[in-house]
Amino acid sequence: MRAFLVIIALGFSMAIMISIPQGIIANQEAAQNLTEDYNTTIVNMQEEINKTATLIEISASSGRGMFSSTPSGAPSGMPPAGFGQEEVFINETIGDEIRTIEHVKDVVPFLEKSSDETTSETISTPRGSFTISRPLYTITGVSLNSTFIDNYSILPTNIIAGENLSEGDSGVLLISLNLSEYYDVGVGDNMEIYGVSFTVVGIYNSTGQGTMGSRSVCMNITDAQTVTGQVGNVSRFDVYAEDVSYVDSIADVIKAAYSDLYVTTYEDRLTNLENMQEMYTQTLNNAESTLAQTQATATQEIVIAVVATSLIVLFVMLYTVRERTREIGILKAIGFSNWNVMSQFMLEGILVSLMGGVVGIAIGSIGASFLSSLLLPHISLFGGSSGRFQPSFGSTNPGTIGSETASAALNPELMLLAFGVAVLLGALGSLYPAWRASRTSPMEALRYE
Amino acid sequence: MSELVLETEKLDKVYKLGGRQVRALSDVNLQVKKGDFISIMGPSGSGKTTLLNMLGCLDKPTYGKVILDGVDVTKVPEKRLFKIRKYKVGFVFQTFNLMPYLNAIENVELPMDGTKKSGDEKRKRARELLKLVGLSEREEHRPHRLSAGEQQRVAIARALANNPAIVLADEPTGNLDSKTGYEIIRLLGKLNIDQGTTMVLVTHDSHKAALASRMLSLNDGKLLAKEKEGAHLLKKELICPHCGREIQPDDEFCPRCGKKL
Numbered sequence: 001m002r003a004f005l006v007i008i009a010l011g012f013s014m015a016i017m018i019s020i021p022q023g024i025i026a027n028q029e030a031a032q033n034l035t036e037d038y039n040t041t042i043v044n045m046q047e048e049i050n051k052t053a054t055l056i057e058i059s060a061s062s063g064r065g066m067f068s069s070t071p072s073g074a075p076s077g078m079p080p081a082g083f084g085q086e087e088v089f090i091n092e093t094i095g096d097e098i099r100t101i102e103h104v105k106d107v108v109p110f111l112e113k114s115s116d117e118t119t120s121e122t123i124s125t126p127r128g129s130f131t132i133s134r135p136l137y138t139i140t141g142v143s144l145n146s147t148f149i150d151n152y153s154i155l156p157t158n159i160i161a162g163e164n165l166s167e168g169d170s171g172v173l174l175i176s177l178n179l180s181e182y183y184d185v186g187v188g189d190n191m192e193i194y195g196v197s198f199t200v201v202g203i204y205n206s207t208g209q210g211t212m213g214s215r216s217v218c219m220n221i222t223d224a225q226t227v228t229g230q231v232g233n234v235s236r237f238d239v240y241a242e243d244v245s246y247v248d249s250i251a252d253v254i255k256a257a258y259s260d261l262y263v264t265t266y267e268d269r270l271t272n273l274e275n276m277q278e279m280y281t282q283t284l285n286n287a288e289s290t291l292a293q294t295q296a297t298a299t300q301e302i303v304i305a306v307v308a309t310s311l312i313v314l315f316v317m318l319y320t321v322r323e324r325t326r327e328i329g330i331l332k333a334i335g336f337s338n339w340n341v342m343s344q345f346m347l348e349g350i351l352v353s354l355m356g357g358v359v360g361i362a363i364g365s366i367g368a369s370f371l372s373s374l375l376l377p378h379i380s381l382f383g384g385s386s387g388r389f390q391p392s393f394g395s396t397n398p399g400t401i402g403s404e405t406a407s408a409a410l411n412p413e414l415m416l417l418a419f420g421v422a423v424l425l426g427a428l429g430s431l432y433p434a435w436r437a438s439r440t441s442p443m444e445a446l447r448y449e
Numbered sequence: 450m451s452e453l454v455l456e457t458e459k460l461d462k463v464y465k466l467g468g469r470q471v472r473a474l475s476d477v478n479l480q481v482k483k484g485d486f487i488s489i490m491g492p493s494g495s496g497k498t499t500l501l502n503m504l505g506c507l508d509k510p511t512y513g514k515v516i517l518d519g520v521d522v523t524k525v526p527e528k529r530l531f532k533i534r535k536y537k538v539g540f541v542f543q544t545f546n547l548m549p550y551l552n553a554i555e556n557v558e559l560p561m562d563g564t565k566k567s568g569d570e571k572r573k574r575a576r577e578l579l580k581l582v583g584l585s586e587r588e589e590h591r592p593h594r595l596s597a598g599e600q601q602r603v604a605i606a607r608a609l610a611n612n613p614a615i616v617l618a619d620e621p622t623g624n625l626d627s628k629t630g631y632e633i634i635r636l637l638g639k640l641n642i643d644q645g646t647t648m649v650l651v652t653h654d655s656h657k658a659a660l661a662s663r664m665l666s667l668n669d670g671k672l673l674a675k676e677k678e679g680a681h682l683l684k685k686e687l688i689c690p691h692c693g694r695e696i697q698p699d700d701e702f703c704p705r706c707g708k709k710l
Contacts, residue, residue, distance in 0.1 A: 326546070329546075330548070332507075332534070333534065334540065334607065335534040335535025335538075335560055336531060336562070337528075337532075337563075441507075442507045446507075446546070
């Protein structure tokens with residue numbers, strides 16, 4: 001019975017020793033992933049910004065145009081319009097006016113409108129869960145002009161079924177893969193938008209672009225204006241200068257003429273990118289310092305667990321030696337050497353702690369994540385801090401980082417290590433008791449009652 | 450049969466008890482020949498156990514020599530003393546001192562741990578010894594399932610395991626009833642005769658002491674000069690198993706206590 005309790009107690013100590021490194025490893029992996037994701041995002045954005053040096057983004061609301069209207073991902077990679085902010089529109093005649101500004105090469109209008117259908121979603125965060133209602137998808141009206149299509153890749157490029165939109169198309173849709181899956185519609189099927197039926201001509205792949213902004217429908221801008229009741233209105237313009245050197249002057253003219261519009265140039269975008277990089281760096285630094293803190297805590301806890309385990313073994317073995325003094329006396333009287341006696345008690349201590357190790361692995365493999373989350377409370381900060389930035393870029397998968405923490409599998413190396421530690425601590429803890437046992441005078445021991 | 454198995458020279462033992470010196474043994478000169486069955490008698494506190502501990506290498510004398518089977522054990526370093534205990538001496542205790550978690554045969558095998566004997570040889574030897582003490586039927590029993598007398602028999606078998614030069618029995622009948630006690634003494638006597646095992650029996654019971662071949666008395670740590678000749682009755686197995694008194698070879702009932710033999 002006593003042995004059983006001791007083994008359970010040891011088991012918990014061992015489980016702590018096993019779980020904590022696991023938690024740490026999981027945290028490190030999470031931090032690593034975070035860094036990689038951030039780096040990828042930054043690089044992608046940098047590339048896109050560089051490709052579009054001559055682009056000036058004009059939009060009616062501040063939330064738009066930050067990075068969302070980059071050419072290759074025109075309708076994708078952005079939050080649905082109306083999510084958290086009002087949809088504001090611009091009269092499309094402003095586009096014609098801008099077109100007349102000197103050195104402006106092209107003005108490409110876009111209309112973005114959230115779908116009439118909405119969905120309720122429960123979002124769980126480390127700080128609790130809440131339910132929000134948001135549009136099911138975004139409708140993007142694109143000006144289907146062959147010059148625009150060819151020069152500015154205003155349409156999604158990764159078509160996986162059917163074909164892309166082309167000049168003059170009307171009454172047809174290009175939809176994102178996840179939307180096609182959501183509604184179970186394929187190429188050739190019909191889909192109702194604002195009560196008007198459209199035919200799906202193509203599906204583009206939206207994976208790797210986040211789940212929030214990727215449910216999307218592309219159509220001719222005139223169709224979009226008609227069905228959404230926004231005839232004559234657009235959401236934003238992509239203004240292309242003839243040369244990079246004209247960008248600033250054009251932007252200045254536009255800013256002067258239309259003070260209520262938001263104008264974003266290459267430099268603005270770079271500044272934004274820098275800001276974002278700064279934020280990332282800060283987040284990563286936070287994550288790192290959290291990790292360092294966690295590791296310090298873990299080290300302390302492991303030391304405590306090691307000391308506790310050794311002390312348990314030590315006291316139990318001291319008690320055992322005391323309890324079995326007489327037995328030791330007998331063994332010595334019938335000719336057992338000090339070494340025989342010592343090794344016997346050492347072996348016993350090692351055996352007990354080895355069994356503790358087995359129990360520890362059992363407990364650890366069941367409750368490692370629980371134990372490490374219990375013992376390392378800072379882990380949840382990762383999920384929280386990374387989640388904050390998720391909606392701003394589409395290329396990371398929101399939610400994965402938070403859930404990755406402390407869920408690493410129990411690996412065999414760690415188990416082997418745990419056994420090694422068990423043997424070591426068993427030997428360490430029983431060293432002194434065994435030595436004392438071996439030194440017992442047989443005569444005294446035999447008198448002991 | 451004149452070879453000396455055990456010899457002590459001017460054996461002294463002084464204990465310190467609370468700053469006071471107690472002389473437990475003083476100038477003990479003892480000679481035990483091979484095949485002897487000697488009894489050492491004395492009141493409690495006379496130094497019997499101290500002497501026995503000294504003879505069995507469990508304790509070191511303050512002064513003097515203990516020569517066991519030709520070796521002066523007082524000069525053997527502590528580290529190697531266990532070998533003397535293992536191979537030269539067999540102990541039989543008042544409280545049997547069997548390992549409670551080992552069965553009879555394992556208890557007998559215990560002193561053979563660490564010897565060159567293989568597992569089979571140990572088992573064979575232990576079996577022989579248990580047969581010798583009349584416990585062949587009880588090999589697998591643990592001590593708590595054996596009677597006190599049976600436990601002491603196992604202890605005797607254990608003492609003989611490594612074929613020691615001498616068996617030291619410290620009040621072996623102290624925890625036994627009278628009849629069982631005599632049976633144990635008879636067994637020791639029988640082993641002395643059949644196996645030629647040299648025996649030293651320590652007791653405070655003069656009846657039992659008188660059954661040995663030589664009777665020594667210890668008083669206040671001194672061996673009394675006059676040594677009595679024992680009854681030798683053990684040699685003829687002519688003692689009553691119930692009261693230990695002398696009987697005749699053809700007696701059916703003990704002439705003293707009247708019980709059936």
